[in-house]
Each structure stands twice: as structure tokens, then as C-alpha cells.
Amino acid sequence: MTFDAHQLDQFLLLGSIVTLAAILAVRLSSRAGLPSLLIYLLMGVALGEAGVGIAFEDAAMAHAIGFGALALILAEGGISTKWSEIRPVIGLGASLATLGVVVSVAVMAVAGHFLLGLPWELAILLGAVCSPTDAAAVFSVLRVVPLPRRITGTLEAESGLNDAPTVVLVALISSGALAEDSIFEIAGIIVYELVAGVGIGLAVGFGGAWIMRRIALPSSGLYPLAILSLATGAYAVAAAAHASGFAAIYVAALVLGNTELPHRAATKSFTEGIGWMAQIGLFVMLGLLLSPGRITAQTVGFALVAGIVLTVVARPISVLVSSVVRPMPWRDLTFISWAGLRGAVPIVLTTIPLAEGVDDSQQLFDIVFIMVIVFTVVTGPTLPLLARVLHVARRSEPRDLDVEAAPLERIAADLLQVTISPVSRMHGVEVGELRLPQGASVALVIRDGESRVPERRTVLRRGDELLVVTPRRLRARTDERLREVSRGGRLAQWLGQDHDRGEPDD
Template identity: 70%
Template sequence: MLAVRWSCPDRLRIRPTSCQTERGDGLTFDAHQLDTILLAGSAITLLAILAVRLSAGVGLPSLLLYLLMGVALGESGLGLHFEDAQVAHALGFGALVLILAEGGLTTHWGDLKPSMRMGVSLATIGVAVSVLVMTLGGHYLFGLSWQISILLGAVTSATDAAAVFSVLRVVPLPKRLTGALEAESGLNDAPTVVLVVLISSGAAMEHGLLAMAGLIVYELAVGVVLGLAVGFLGAWTLGRSALPASGLYPLAVLAFCVLAYGTGAAIHASGFAAVYVAALVLGNSDLPHRATTRSFSEGIAWLAQIGLFVMLGLLLSPARIDLSIVALALGAGLLLTFVARPLSVFASAVVSPLPRRELAFLSWAGLRGAVPIVFTTIPLADGVDGAEQLFDIVFVLVVVFTMLTGPTLPRMARFLGVARRSEPRELGIEAAPLERIAADLLQVHISSKSLMHGVEVGELRLPQGASISLIIRNGESIVPERRTVLRHGDDLLVVTPRKLRTATEERLRVVSRSGRLAQWLSSDPRKGPAPVEE
């Protein structure tokens, strides 16, 4: 354990730059260094936040810019040296916990439920197929040792939710596709990390394949059960607790998520599965200040991503990247993208069949991000022979193939015909929660392409209980009546009970797509809109 003690020459005359910390290993740090770290950290964070806008404009996940920022700050750039794989391992896992917690807290169970079978299949059957293909390819095609080949297959089999959804936000897809990708990225970390730990420590060789498979199933199953228990306990506790400040609720929710991970790790179960499931339960429970909690978790997750990616960039030594590393990374990436990933997706579809076009898109959308690079720090920390080479290969693979597949996802969705036509771009809907009355405020913009132009408010036939409260037209506010005619460029404020939000949004989209004819799509206006095909 690291021993730290504060020592100041005169406690009554402390100057910030004179107070020092002395570590047990004899190293000394003063407060001036801390000031420098805070200055550099805040500047890097602000640059990283601005990079989000830049990455969205060019269609690339922001993680690439963060990784490159880390490389620029490292030994080949500004000269910062960071080579502690154990620290990188610990900080990386901590960041992944926060990222997975945010993923669960911001996911709607209604969107995820229809795709859960496919997501679980991708996280289990898909991972097994991908690991097998990459292991055989790594050994027989690229000449790597069996241990490094299995590790290469394991670390590259995990997809990254942050990488996938930073790109998919601009592509309207059926919920069964987004749900499957999100469930996969939230659950496939669990079996993958168990496999990487077993291979890195050599325990897999001692216990055999059957015992290893049983351990993975045990850890995943117990992690899911534990996550459910902690999630429902947290929902029950916070739903009946009157905390003195609203800002405490997000902290409490996040603490329950971290508790799920810590408990899972303590009992040798999958902490990653536990934290994601617990966050999913908490995020879909009727808790106070849910909007504040989700916003807080998104901010924490962004901070974790920035720190994680910059740290991984610092860990890279560009001097080690030669033509052989690049060639191995390109070969492994091609094998993963065009062989292992498609085979894993189509094998997973045995459990939950999908049309071939959608399976092809799922194959292309399996982006790898920080997760594979973080997992390579496990063999690095354990001192596995060839671990540095594995880290370099995976780093180059992630950067190159994220740049290849990320910007092409929107085109691929249109080419395969999986872009969701029932969610037209001509109608923009944003939502804000009204927590005190269990309702949502929808802001709807009618663009020049919308067929809602010329429709009267009464002809919208929104579900009973939902209504248009205000129309903003040319900067002026209009309180609508049933005969008020909607126009291109109008912004509508629609209030709807939370339980009717989905039905209200679907009805607005139907009218935007079909105009007045949409009134015939529902035979009984009291029942709300007819279901819309995805």
C-alpha cells in the first residue's frame, strides 16, 4: 500500500508551493506540481469537449481524437512519460465502470427488451465464434504464439458502446438494431474480461477448456443476478428516501452502480455485468430527479472517456510501431471485420433470426473502441511475453478500422435499406421531462419536407391527454385552437403524460409522413394512433 504523509516546515505559515508530499518510496511532490496538473488537466478536458463537435461534423467517434491527444502529449510529443501498465489497468477498469453505468442509466428498457435475446446471443455465442476465428488466424496466419493469439481474439471480440453510438446517433435505425448493439456492448465485456484474465494469469491452462467455460457462465450469471438485486434495492431505497438536496440523488444512483461492480468483484462474479444491469434497473425505475441523474451520468461518462482515451494514448510508444506491427494490425483488422465479425453475427442469429440485410449491418457496426485497448493492459500488467506487441497491434487496429467503418455507417445503412423510414428526418423531436407531474414536454420542429404543413391541430388526433400547448411561428407565440393550421417552420410545444410519450411521438411522425391521410390510420381516436411498422 502506498504511504503518503504531508510535511510542511511551518504549519502556521503554509504557502501552497512549499507544502510537499513524501511517498513511501522516497519520491516527493509539491503543490506547485499539483497546480500544473490541474492546469493541464482542465485545458485537455476543454480541448476534448470541443473535439466532440469536430468529430460529430466529420462522422468520426471522438475517441480517435482523444487517443491522438494522448499520443501528442506522450514521449514522442510533449515528452510526458507514462509506462505503468498496472495503473492504466486500474484506471481503465474504473472508467469502464462509469461508462457502462451511463449506458444502463440512459437506456429505455422498452427499446432494449425486444432485442435482448439477440444482444445476449452476440455477447456469448458471438464472442465465442469471434475468439475462435481470431485465435486460429493469429496463430496460423500471423505466426503469433497460442497465448497471444487467444488474447488477440479475446480483446478484439468486445465492442464499445461509446464508439458505436457516437456514430449511430446520426442514423435512424429500427429499435431492434440499436437495442441489439447496445445490449451487446453492455454485456460482452463480462465474458471477455474473464477470458483475458484467465489466459493472462495462466489459470486457463491449469483448469482446462470446460472449467473455463463453466467459470465464464458462472461469473456472467451471478453478475446479472447481483445487478438485478442491487438495482432493485437502490430503486426501493431511493424511492422512499427524502434526501435534503436534489444533487444527492445522482450521486446515490451512481454509488449503487459502483456498489454492484465492487460487490461482483468481491465475490468473484462479473462486475461489468452487475454494473450494467443495476444501472439499467435504476435508469428505468420511477426515481426522483431522473433527468438530473441521467444528465449527471452523461457528464461523468464523458469525463471518464476523455481521461481513459488520453491515458491510453500516453501509454503508447510510437517508436515501437514499425511496419511489422502495422502489417499485423491491418491483417488482424481485415480478419476481424470481414470474417470473424460476420460469422459471429450470423451464428448469433440462430437464437434470434433477423433479415440478412440487418445482420449485414450489425456485422459492419461492431466498432471497437477503448475496451479492447483497456483489456490489453491486463496481460501488460501481468508481464505476459509479447504483451507490448499485442497492445501496439490492437491500438493500431482500433484507430485504422474505426476510421474505416465509422464514417461509412450512415451510407451502409442506406445501402442495405435498414435506415428507419418511419422516423423521417423532416420532423425533429426533442424531449424535456416534467418530473413533478410525470409528463414530458416535446419540442417538435416542422421542416420544409414535412407533410404536417396545412394540417389543423384538431386533425393531429393525438392520444387523449396529450396536447399542443404553444406554437412558435416567426418568433411569435401562438396559443393554438382546434382549427389552427400548422405551417412549415413551426415549432410546437407538446405536453404528454410520460406513459403516452411513445404513442404521441409515433402519431406525430405518422402525420408528418402522410399528412391528412394519417387520420384514417386509426379507426378510433380514443385509442390513440395505430402502431407504426419499423
Template identity: 75%
Template sequence: MTVSFDVEQLDKFVLIGAAVTMLAILAVRLSSRAGLPSLLIYLLMGVALGESGVGIGFEDSQLAHSLGFAALLLILAEGGLTTNWREARPSMRLGFSLATIGVATSVTIMAVGGHYLLGLPWELAVLLGAVCSPTDAAAVFSVLRVVPLPQRLVGSLEAESGLNDAPTVVLVTLISTGAVADYGVFGTVGVIAFELVAGVAAGLAIGFGGAWLMRRVALPSSGLYPLAVLTLTLLAYGSATALHASGFAAVYVAALVLGNSELPHRAATKSFAEGVAWLAQIGLFVMLGLLLSPGRLSLSTVGTAIVAGLILTLVARPISVAVSSVVQPMPWRELSFVSWAGLRGAVPIVLTTIPLSEGVDGAERLFDIVFVIVVVYTLLTGPTLPVVARVLRVARRSEPRDLDLEAAPLERVAADLLQITISPVSKLHGVEVGELRLPQGASVSLVIRDGQTLVPEARTVLRHGDDLLVVTPRRLREATEGRLREVSARGRLAQWLDE
């Protein structure tokens, strides 16, 4: 059976699409319990639906390339909208370095290894390095949700995965179209640098301009605000590409600005973007699974993929992280975790559709190799991240978990709701609510104890296992979190101990 867009087949497509999407949604819980990125389940679902399974044939590399890029735009937009700039800013230097210097280092090592150890032609070896070097935000954070880490680590990984798509897309496109031979090495570096800088500039312009506009328009329906914000991120992509700049850089930067601006219905906007990103991930991974022909996978291809993955995981990634850390040194334990947490996902596979659509010799083999690398090494590294974090002693228990509070359209209310769980080792145990001495304007609004809720008074004593809901004005959030952490670490005398 071959995919056809005949109107008469609409009912069948709706039935299959809805069933696959529902199964994919339910699979998220299974994958999170197992510590696996859900992309693996989606990819296998696509393979099962393909020519070797149900029999749906899909070989249109041009369509896969277009749909893959569209899905990546939505995933990047969600990543930018949900990134907390205040928390990510201290690690942005390392993240940017990983996305540029780190990518260049990884591409070089992989290209040399691919040519001399695997016997690949130089063009294919460089393409292998280019498509495998970027990490994938969806893959990384689907696993890191269950691994509590210091913000500097989360920020570094988040910034890297959001920014490294842009230079690799440009590089893979230049190689696949043969433009690298015209520009030369220095010319290629110049083109990539220009596209990145211009893309960031376009993203900043659309982001700040869009935030200014959204604060001043009064849309007739609250549901239009999330749609408008997501549309602005896509406008950033279109504007950047019209200037021959990096659309991917523009999308992420515009989304980062919009997500950290005081906009109406911020919580609804982030929830909407997250839902759209999940839908994009499901469709993207299933489509890429359909594109694979298991009959093409030979022992030679699988062996090449395993060796290439070893070079990537054990050589290229650690060296690229070490080189990138020159701009922002970190303890070796944290750098080791960053190295191991460089999960690959949809991005490398989508990037292989560029040489496929350009008809590059060996592009089908490259696709198969990269597909195997992503599956095998995600299975290897994903489930082991919690163990590696504990062994390297970089995992920590996070006390305040912030929840977004819906803002009124005119932003008369600009506050955040913090949920704090009092851990068994926290010194919040035994402290009275009045002794917390939170910044003026912040307050403990609710205590949840043994499944029961109570409205606290100043003399209410906190206990291990309590969940607190703390309301704080957004401008006081950092001070409120800091005070809670101080009391949790030192008890009711934290203020005087510090002095």
C-alpha cells in the same frame, strides 16, 4: 518529463488537465460532424502529449489497468442508466447472444487466424481474439447518434456493447494469469458462466434494492440523488467482485434497473451520469494514447494489425453475428448493418493492459497491434455507417424524439415531454390539433413554427416543419407515441383506416 504526483506540480497538472479536457469537449462537435467517434481525437491527443510529442512519459501498466477499469465502470453505468428497457427489451435476446455466443465465435476465429495466418503463439493469438471481440458502447453510439435506426437495431447494439465486456474481461484475466491451463476448456466456460450469472444476480439485487431505498429517503439536496444512484452502481461492482462474480455485469444490470425505475430527479441523474461518463472517456483515451510508444510501431506490427483487422471485420464479425441471430432471426439487411456497426474503442485497448500488468510475453506487441486496429478500422467503419445504413435501407426518420421531464422528489408528477418534428412527408400536415385524439391526459402544449411559439387550440392546423411539444403521463407514453405515428403515416383518418 515524467509524470509525478508531487504536490508542487499540482498547479501544472491542473493547467494541463483543464486545457486538455476543454479541447476534448470542443472536439466532440468536430467529431460528430465528421461522423467519427471522439475517441480517435482523444487517443491522438494522448499520443501528442506523450514521449514523442510534448514529452510526458507514462509507462505504468498497473496504473493504466486500474484507471482504465474505473473509467469503464463509469461508462457502463451511464449506458445502463440511459437505456430505455421498454425499447431495448425486444432486442435483448439478440444482444445477449452477441455478447456470449458471438464473442465465443469471434474469439475462436480470431485465435485460429492469428496463429495460422499471422504466426502468433497460441496464447497471444487467443488474447488477440479475446480483446478484439467486444464492441464499445461509447464508440458505437457516438456515431449512431447521427444515424436514425429502428429500435430493434439500436437495442441490439446497445445490449451487446453493455453486456460483452463482462465475459471478455473474465476470459482475458484467466488467460493472462495462466488459470486457463488449470481449469481447462470446460472449467473456463463454467467459471465465465458462474461469474456472469452471479454478477447479473448481484446487479439485480442492488438495482431493485437501491430503487426501493431511493423512493423512500428524502435527501436534503436534489444534487445528492444523482450521486447516490451512481454510487449504487459502483456498490454493485464491489458486491459482485467480493463474491468472485463479474463486476462489469453487475454494474450494467444495476444501472439498467435504476435507470428504468421511477426515481426522484431521473433527468438530473441521467445528465449527471452522462457528464461523468464523458469525463471518464476523455481521461481514459488520453491515458491510453500516453501509454503508446510510437517508436515501437514497426511496419511488421502495422501489417499484422491490418491483416488482423481484416479478419475481424470481414470474417469473424459477420460469422459471429450470423451465428448469434439463430436465437432471434432478423432480415439480412439488418444483420449486415449490425455486423458493420461493431465498432471497437476503449474496451479492446483497456483489456490489453491486463496481460501488460501480468507481464505476459509479447504483451507490448499485442497492445500496439490492438491500438492500430482500433484507430484504422474505426476510421474505416465509423464515417461509412450513415452510407451503409442508406444502402442497406435500414435508416429511417424518427418522428417523436423524447425529452426527459424533471420529476418532483415525491413523484407527484410522472410525465414525459415529447418533441415531434413534422417531416416534409408526414401526413400530420393539415391535421387540426383536436383531430389528433391523443389519449386522455396527454396534450399538445406548444407549437413552434418558423421560430415563433404559439399555444395551440383545438382548431390549430399543423404544418410541415412544425415542432410540437406533447406532454404525456408516463403510463400513457407508449399509446401517445403510437397514436402520433399512426396519424403521421395515415392522416386524420388513421383510426378508421385501421379498423
């Protein structure tokens, strides 16, 4: 397929209009408490054969584009995830992404075969594609609900980790391996792909961080590009090694995002923008792939039955079984169970059997598409209310700082730009009371657009921006000390760094 100049102009015009409309739709969806993916999917349907008339039926291309977009979304998720938040619950997140997936697939497969009358292969595929949660769908809703870190960390870890095993499982089933290989061989392949993917992600992440700490690039805009390139490189290396690219890119991005690298805030903003673009393009494309003329009453009925089984049976059982590795209060587990939103991931996974030409895969795509839309509309808006009913909503925000770092080329030092948030306990603290490591100092305080050189008795206020110079060897200690004061105020030295983070640990 080739484009002439006129077609390219039309494509750019349509693309810009769709993108701007999708960006403006974010505000509408956030007010309604719905994930923006619903609007994007419906935009794709409106642009398709039933609306504007754009025909798109290339399942192989949809598969390739979908995987590329998911890789970028996982990279953004890994870079923006704080390891300190998911570390205490990484065991539960990993259990949900593995043991929980197995339980969910089994329950959905049995329901698909006996309740819907699907062949076993299609029933297992239904269970496999429906089992992973979607990070974009989950956190677009949870942004409006102040939750304890143990809950958000669990959901974030699960969403980042459960794509990898389900992709491998769906690919194996679609290729016919389920009929040719034993269950032990399939399990061995899955374990290898996950372990190798995680290993490659760790190697690329730590290796890339080591390199980035030792070079000073001529432009701050190059750092986000380099970080994203390293993460996507991990995906490519893993794919070449027949390992899980999704596990590799998420782990690499998680390592890079939690390493003290230059221009972290700029990198996070850049990857967040890339993640949004990937989501918009992905959801609109998936909407184009749907043909409303194929939707029958039977398709809707199957979608409703599958969604009910998934939401009220498979998901709660999988959460309960997975919690054996880290028991949590029943209120937390109930919320985690209801917050397991499905989004683009299940729909993208259905493009694998579509591309492989599996029998009745088109029916599977239609069932999953309808199920995702209906049950996202049902569960998404109810999450804030459920959080209040279960008393899991957090009353206070984390008293943390926004810290941006830039390397100083001629000396082994870093310049930290610190913004004091409205809820930070650094408000009212004198500069001398920060007690930074010897050799680090506050060089400048910017308040109301005016800069001033601070004295030891200068009192800090909400909204102030500080420029802190620290030797590179003291960078981590300086950063941690600033965060301690932000959380505990001038008494942080005696109260400890974990004082009053806004939530209990259990």
C-alpha cells in the same frame, strides 16, 4: 508519488486544456463521421514521450484506471438505454455477447497462430481482446445515422453485455488458468461470474429504485449522484463476490434508467457528462501508454492482417451464427456486422496481460492499438453510406416525448414536465383530447417563454412544455398515455400505442 502546490497547479492547467480541447474535438469528429476516441487517442500520443514528453508506463495503473472508466461508461450506457428498444432484440444482443464472442475468439486465435505465427496463448489473447465491440465507438458514429430500433437495440445490447465475458476470459488467460484448468472449469467460472453479476445488478437496480421512489431528497442534484452511486455500488458488490462487476453495473444502470424515478432527464444528462469525462480520460491515458518508437513495420503488418480477419471473417461469421436465436433480414445482419466497431475496450483489455507480465504482451498492446485506429477510420465513415445502400436507414424519427418528473413532497403525486418534440403528433391536439387518467391534469402550458393555464380547447403546438400533475399511483398510466398521443395523435386510442413508430418490427 507526491504533488506540491506548483505541480498541482500545472496538472490542473494541463487537465483543463486537454479536456476543453477534447470537448471541442467532438464537433470535428462528428462532422467527419469518426468516433471522437481517435482524436483522444492521438492527443494522448502527442502528450506522451514522442511529443510533450510525459512518460507513462505503469500498466497496473492503466489497468485500474481503464476498468474504472469502463465501469462509468457502462453505467451511462445502461441509464440512457431504453428497455423498450432492446427488449425485442435482447436475445440477439446476448447471443452476440456470448456465442458470438466464442466464435470470434476461435477464428482470431486460429488466424493469430497460423497467419501471424503467435504462440497459442498470445493468439487466444488476441482473439479475446478483439472480440468485444465498444459502445462509445459504435454510437458516436450511429448518432448521425437514423436506423431502425431493431438494429440500434441489437448493437447497444451487444456493446453493453459483451464486456463482461471477455474481461473474465482475458483475466483467466493472463493469470495462467488456461494451462492449469480444464475448459469446463474455465467455462464454469465464466458462467458463475456472469450469472452472479447479473443477479447482483438486478437486486441493486430494483432495490435502489424501490428506495428512490419513496424518498424526497432536498435537492434535485442529489438524485443523479444517488443513481450513479447505486450503479457503481453494484460493481463493487459484484467484485467483492468474485462476480462480473461489468455485468452488475450495466444491468443495475439499465434497471434504474428504465424505472419511473424523479428527475430522470437530469440524471441522464449528468451521467452522460460523466461518461464523456470517463471516455476522454481513458482514451488520452491509453494514448500516453503507447510508445511510437516501438512501432515497427512488422507491428503494422500484424495489425492490418488481424484487422482484416476480424472485420471480414470473424465478425461476419459470429453475427451469422448468433442470429440463429433471432433471425433477421440479411441487410440488417450485414450492417450489424460492419458496425461492430472496436474502441477503448480492446485496448483496455490488453492492459490485463501487461499488468500480469505475460510474455510479448507489449507487442499485443501495440498490435491492438494500431488495429483499432486503422479499422475505425476505415469502417466508421462508411456506415451512413452502407445504411443507404442496404436500405436500412430509417426515414422518420421516433415520435416520442421528453418527460421529466419531480416528486411532490406533501402529497402522493408527481409533477411531469413534458416537452413536445418537433416530430410529435401531439401537435394540433387539444388538451381535452389527451384523455389523461382521471385525477391527472395539465396544470400549465409554456409557449414562447410565456405560461398559461390551459382550457380543454387549448391546442398544443410543437415546442410547448406542459406541466402535468398526476397521482403517484397513476404516474405510469399518465406517462404512457402522453407517449401514445405523441406517437399516434388524437386517434391513438383507436390506433394503439405502437402506431407509426417510424419503422417496421422486422
